[in-house]
Amino acid sequence: MALYATKHAKVKSAAWIFCWLVFGCSSSAHSESLDPIVMVSSTNSNLKVTSHEHVRQLYLGLRRTDSNNLLVTQWSRKEQEIREEFYRVCCNLGPVEFRAYWSKQVFTGASRPPKALSLDELVMQLVDDPTSIGFVRRSELNDEPRLRDLELDFHPIDG
Amino acid sequence: MNFNRCSLGRTLSANWFEPIRISFTLFMMTAHAAHAAHADDSAADIHVNGFGNLTAAFHDQPGARFINNLGSFIDDQVGYHYDSKAGFQVNWVVNDRLNLVMQSLTATDVQSSIDTDIKNLYLQYLVSDQLSLRVGRFITPLYKFSEQQYVTFSQPWVRPPVELYPSASDFDFSDGVWLKYRLNSRQYTEWEFFVSQLRQDESDISFEAQPILGTILNRSDGALAYRLMVARAPIDFDLPGGDQLEAILNVPSAERRYYADSIQWFYNVGIQYQHYPWSIVVDAIYQDTDNYVYARSLSTNVTLSYQAERVTPYLSWSNRHNYNLAEENGLQGAASLLANQLIENRKTNQTTLAVGARWGINEYFALKAQLDFIEFTPGHRGDFDRVMDNAQVTSLSLEWFF
Numbered sequence: 281m282a283l284y285a286t287k288h289a290k291v292k293s294a295a296w297i298f299c300w301l302v303f304g305c306s307s308s309a310h311s312e313s314l315d316p317i318v319m320v321s322s323t324n325s326n327l328k329v330t331s332h333e334h335v336r337q338l339y340l341g342l343r344r345t346d347s348n349n350l351l352v353t354q355w356s357r358k359e360q361e362i363r364e365e366f367y368r369v370c371c372n373l374g375p376v377e378f379r380a381y382w383s384k385q386v387f388t389g390a391s392r393p394p395k396a397l398s399l400d401e402l403v404m405q406l407v408d409d410p411t412s413i414g415f416v417r418r419s420e421l422n423d424e425p426r427l428r429d430l431e432l433d434f435h436p437i438d439g
Numbered sequence: 440m441n442f443n444r445c446s447l448g449r450t451l452s453a454n455w456f457e458p459i460r461i462s463f464t465l466f467m468m469t470a471h472a473a474h475a476a477h478a479d480d481s482a483a484d485i486h487v488n489g490f491g492n493l494t495a496a497f498h499d500q501p502g503a504r505f506i507n508n509l510g511s512f513i514d515d516q517v518g519y520h521y522d523s524k525a526g527f528q529v530n531w532v533v534n535d536r537l538n539l540v541m542q543s544l545t546a547t548d549v550q551s552s553i554d555t556d557i558k559n560l561y562l563q564y565l566v567s568d569q570l571s572l573r574v575g576r577f578i579t580p581l582y583k584f585s586e587q588q589y590v591t592f593s594q595p596w597v598r599p600p601v602e603l604y605p606s607a608s609d610f611d612f613s614d615g616v617w618l619k620y621r622l623n624s625r626q627y628t629e630w631e632f633f634v635s636q637l638r639q640d641e642s643d644i645s646f647e648a649q650p651i652l653g654t655i656l657n658r659s660d661g662a663l664a665y666r667l668m669v670a671r672a673p674i675d676f677d678l679p680g681g682d683q684l685e686a687i688l689n690v691p692s693a694e695r696r697y698y699a700d701s702i703q704w705f706y707n708v709g710i711q712y713q714h715y716p717w718s719i720v721v722d723a724i725y726q727d728t729d730n731y732v733y734a735r736s737l738s739t740n741v742t743l744s745y746q747a748e749r750v751t752p753y754l755s756w757s758n759r760h761n762y763n764l765a766e767e768n769g770l771q772g773a774a775s776l777l778a779n780q781l782i783e784n785r786k787t788n789q790t791t792l793a794v795g796a797r798w799g800i801n802e803y804f805a806l807k808a809q810l811d812f813i814e815f816t817p818g819h820r821g822d823f824d825r826v827m828d829n830a831q832v833t834s835l836s837l838e839w840f841f
Contacts, residue, residue: 305747
């Protein structure tokens with residue numbers, strides 16, 4: 281009986297600590313823009329990326345090609361806000377988990393994380409290389425006629 | 440005579456010449472392949488990465504030791520040597536299809552001295568977008584987190600659950616071929632097959648597992664991912680006097696068979712469900728054997744975590760249950776003592792409830808704190824060196840990845 285009581289107390293302690301941590305951390309919620317994130321390539325590009333799941337696989341290094349088996353290079357963004365929001369809505373990963381995920385990929389020799397570029401660098405890169413894809417805000421795309429909308433939008437998620 | 444994994448880890452160490460021989464062979468193969476490919480319009484690319492952790496830990500049981508397979512331990516004083524380790528990796532991307540990976544791990548061994556092993560040294564060739572091939576040395580992918588079990592930065596825990604993953608081992612890598620085939624489907628589906636061998640020799644003791652044959656199915660569709668694995672490893676273990684001991688134990692009156700040579704089967708189911716900010720991972724491993732020298736066990740872990748902006752709290756439950764623990768009553772005298780000592784050594788059933796949090800300091804560093812509440816099955820010692828009811832381990836870890 282005493283053993284059961286001790287065990288029960290420890291389970292209770294662990295559960296309380298966890299709940300307290302989750303509650304404490306959830307109050308520092310992230311902010312997300314209402315401006316959706318859109319997948320883009322160059323207007324000269326013939327790449328065919330068909331679904332959100334396809335984008336997720338490309339950005340997690342699980343897949344390397346488009347629907348026509350053309351090798352795709354995917355680029356990330358240097359700007360922290362859009363980068364972190366993209367990985368949340370596209371890959372279900374927060375910034376810490378995203379780094380953790382890629383540390384696993386790197387040390388199992390699987391693949392390497394997408395390189396990060398600023399918006400200007402990204403536009404230049406996509407225009408130069410039609411096998412590249414990247415992500416921008418809808419408002420950024422409206423100002424840039426050299427980019428093609430792949431018609432895959434990512435909207436802020438609840439939570 | 441003690442056949443358990445603990446003694447294997449303590450008595451044997453890797454043949455120092457072997458990594459050099461494999462390195463040289465792979466280097467020559469890579470150089471040849473690079474030359475044959477005429478560089479394929481891409482320049483060679485070398486990536487150097489490192490990972491590691493400095494972990495302080497202690498427990499609340501004076502005089503007892505929480506001990507791992509290499510003999511490193513946590514006691515009631517703050518100590519660093521049980522978990523702390525550093526890894527180093529060079530990945531030479533020869534071209535779009537070919538790369539060479541070398542990874543070393545430095546940790547403390549049984550004498551608390553520094554010990555470095557080559558854990559990965561393989562040539563990886565992408566035959567097509569669907570098919571890849573690895574040849575060389577790799578961490579045998581028996582369990583969900585085997586491949587990255589030392590890269591604690593990639594996991595929520597301070598250390599992978601000890602019920603499933605020994606914190607260090609000389610027996611976790613093997614040399615062979617590993618094939619991965621990704622099926623063309625909307626979901627990510629990958630089939631893997633590996634065949635490898637492990638050989639460790641020291642003076643007149645030798646341990647060999649060959650061929651280790653395994654197959655894995657990985658599948659993920661958005662939030663849900665799972666892994667199914669089965670592997671077979673015939674073990675050939677020779678030590679001085681082993682034949683005589685086997686002759687003493689394997690007499691007609693014995694209720695069971697006791698052979699150092701054995702066929703081990705491993706079955707793994709791993710499931711991960713992620714729905715931001717929540718994540719749940721279930722990992723279960725069943726290890727089967729055809730005789731009574733080794734443990735037949737089921738190990739399970741369930742971990743729930745919550746991804747906040749920079750902090751990830753987690754709650755983890757793990758259990759190890761060894762099944763073949765019934766007393767041997769068919770032997771007499773020394774044979775009976777010996778057989779029952781083997782069985783006694785396997786009384787390591789334990790359950791751990793862990794609670795902790797990871798704080799991502801920046802891209803390169805993370806700080807973790809973890810409390811383990813460990814309960815033992817009555818009469819079992821778990822991972823400790825003596826029998827007790829329960830224990831509490833406290834750990835604080837600084838981890839890095841670059």
